[in-house]
Amino acid sequence: MKIREFAVEMWMNKYELQCELNLAETCVESLTVAELLAMTGRTDTLLSELLPMKLTYGAIEGSDRLRGLIAGMFLNATRENVLVTHGAIGANALVHQTLVEPGDRVISVLPTYQQHYSIPESYGADVQILRLREENGFLPDLDELRALATPGTRLIAINNPNNPTGSVMDRAMLEEIVAIARECGAWLLCDEVYRGTGQDGDGMTVSIFDLYERGISTGSMSKSFSLAGLRLGWIVAPVDLVHPITVHRDYNTISVGMIDDHLAAIALERSGTILGRSRAISRTNLAILSAWVEDEPCIDWIKPRGGTTAMLKYDLPIASEALCLDLLRKTGVMLTPGSAFDMEGYVRIGYCNNELVLREGLARMSDYLAQATGPADG
Numbered sequence: 001m002k003i004r005e006f007a008v009e010m011w012m013n014k015y016e017l018q019c020e021l022n023l024a025e026t027c028v029e030s031l032t033v034a035e036l037l038a039m040t041g042r043t044d045t046l047l048s049e050l051l052p053m054k055l056t057y058g059a060i061e062g063s064d065r066l067r068g069l070i071a072g073m074f075l076n077a078t079r080e081n082v083l084v085t086h087g088a089i090g091a092n093a094l095v096h097q098t099l100v101e102p103g104d105r106v107i108s109v110l111p112t113y114q115q116h117y118s119i120p121e122s123y124g125a126d127v128q129i130l131r132l133r134e135e136n137g138f139l140p141d142l143d144e145l146r147a148l149a150t151p152g153t154r155l156i157a158i159n160n161p162n163n164p165t166g167s168v169m170d171r172a173m174l175e176e177i178v179a180i181a182r183e184c185g186a187w188l189l190c191d192e193v194y195r196g197t198g199q200d201g202d203g204m205t206v207s208i209f210d211l212y213e214r215g216i217s218t219g220s221m222s223k224s225f226s227l228a229g230l231r232l233g234w235i236v237a238p239v240d241l242v243h244p245i246t247v248h249r250d251y252n253t254i255s256v257g258m259i260d261d262h263l264a265a266i267a268l269e270r271s272g273t274i275l276g277r278s279r280a281i282s283r284t285n286l287a288i289l290s291a292w293v294e295d296e297p298c299i300d301w302i303k304p305r306g307g308t309t310a311m312l313k314y315d316l317p318i319a320s321e322a323l324c325l326d327l328l329r330k331t332g333v334m335l336t337p338g339s340a341f342d343m344e345g346y347v348r349i350g351y352c353n354n355e356l357v358l359r360e361g362l363a364r365m366s367d368y369l370a371q372a373t374g375p376a377d378g
Contacts, residue, residue: 003122006114007340020332021361025350026163026308028197028278031226036263039277040270050259058258061246062234066261069268070234074217075210081236083245084256088193088220088233093119094252095189095216095235096155098245100125104154109140111164111311111341113191116157125154134313137302138165142176149184156181159191160205161198164341164348165311166304168198171206178212187241189216193233196224196275197352198306199286203279205306209236216241221264223308224278225271230260282308282352289351292362298373308352311338313345316372320347331364 012024037043061067062084070084071077085091092115100106102124108117110129121127128148132138140158149156158177161168169177174190181188190208197203203224208215220233235245267274286304293299298315312335316323320337324347328334338346351358 001122004114004118006118008114008336011336011340015328015334019328019334021357021364022334022353023349023351023358023361023365024334024336025353027223027228027350028226028281028308028352029354030228031274036227036267039273040266042266046266049262053258053262055258057255058261060255062256063261063265066265066268067234069265069271070219070236072268073219073271074207074236077209077236080239081209081242083235083237083242083249084261085218085233085235085249086253086256087222087228087231088191088218089115090253091218091220091233091235092116092189092191094245094248095218095237096120096123097248098241099155099187101154105150105152106155106157107145107148107153107186108157109159109162111138111162111343112157112159113163114341116159116189116191120155120157132162132165132167134302138162138167138311139169139173140177142173142180145177146180149180149186151184153181153184153186155187155189157189157191158208159193160208161194161304161306163191163194163307164309164336164343165302166307166309167302168205168305168307171211174206174208174211178208178215181212181214187214187216188212189218192217192219194223194307195219197278197282197308199283199304203275203282203306207236213238221267225267225274226278227264227267230264232256232260232264278352281355285351285353285355285358286310288355288358289349289362292366296366296369298369309348309350311341311343311346312349314347320344323347327365327368331368333361333364333368 067079067082096119100120104125106120106125107128209217217236222228300313324337336348
């Protein structure tokens with residue numbers, strides 16, 4: 001099986017440890033173990049909970065405790081709908097591996113996380129791209145989707161909030177997408193790894209699992225829960241799909257770590273506290289970024305409504321990867337080139353890291369842009 005290089009992950013792997021100020025980060029600022037224990041009231045008790053653990057494989061599909069907590073984030077889910085995975089990246093891969101065969105029609109939005117089009121493409125699927133355009137606020141054109149969703153379409157893959165643009169599909173739009181999927185008989189996968197980061201209200205988008213009998217939700221502890229180091233995610237799917245996914249999962253997962261499972265459960269038992277912190281960070285930092293964009297004449301954008309990232313459109317005569325490399329070399333600031341998302345002319349910025357890092361990174365970017373757009377020497 002041949003597959004395209006995973007452009008965004010290759011970029012992160014190569015430069016993430018070389019930068020001084022990481023504005024390519026996509027997680028809400030990660031929690032330390034001490035912060036997690038303080039927020040969940042476990043500072044004095046965690047060790048006593050862990051010491052008696054015998055470090056076996058643990059519960060193969062995820063502990064009942066954890067699966068019940070994950071199910072509790074959905075209106076219609078029970079433990080039987082939940083499989084615990086190695087991050088959302090493992091969840092997404094398992095869904096595609098289970099559902100997609102050579103020749104199947106798969107529709108994926110773009111830009112999105114590259115798994116959703118490169119994995120089915122590598123299986124020999126008939127991958128159709130539904131491009132998200134700036135003029136539509138990076139939301140899908142439903143007429144285009146209807147045209148692509150021919151009878152027998154196997155899978156439609158979306159993500160909400162969107163990575164990298166931060167666009168958010170509301171319930172009404174999701175219900176229209178469900179109607180299109182139902183009409184052609186497709187499964188509908190929604191990568192909901194940024195769920196809980198919306199800029200309005202409680203920040204929670206409705207899950208596709210709760211809207212459609214063939215809806216599949218994937219998520220993780222990484223982004224809105226600030227615990228990427230646990231490497232823990234999930235699939236929430238109809239029960240009749242859980243078993244075939246489990247068959248594939250047995251070949252590459254067995255189980256997640258017992259300690260990761262335990263810490264994730266502790267966090268989800270205090271999810272309101274953790275998500276409250278995430279909302280405060282994302283909304284404060286987006287306001288900072290918004291003010292910066294307004295003051296930069298060569299930067300334009302569609303302001304995100306959720307997620308942790310934004311696409312900045314720049315007016316400079318340079319390719320996005322070259323721009324990001326030059327910025328990194330001259331300022332120590334790391335962004336992600338739009339080319340990693342098949343969006344040349346843009347760069348992706350992550351704005352939910354430490355506020356001081358964001359402010360300093362934006363200040364250095366302003367200096368860089370002033371030099372790049374200043375009058376030439378004469």
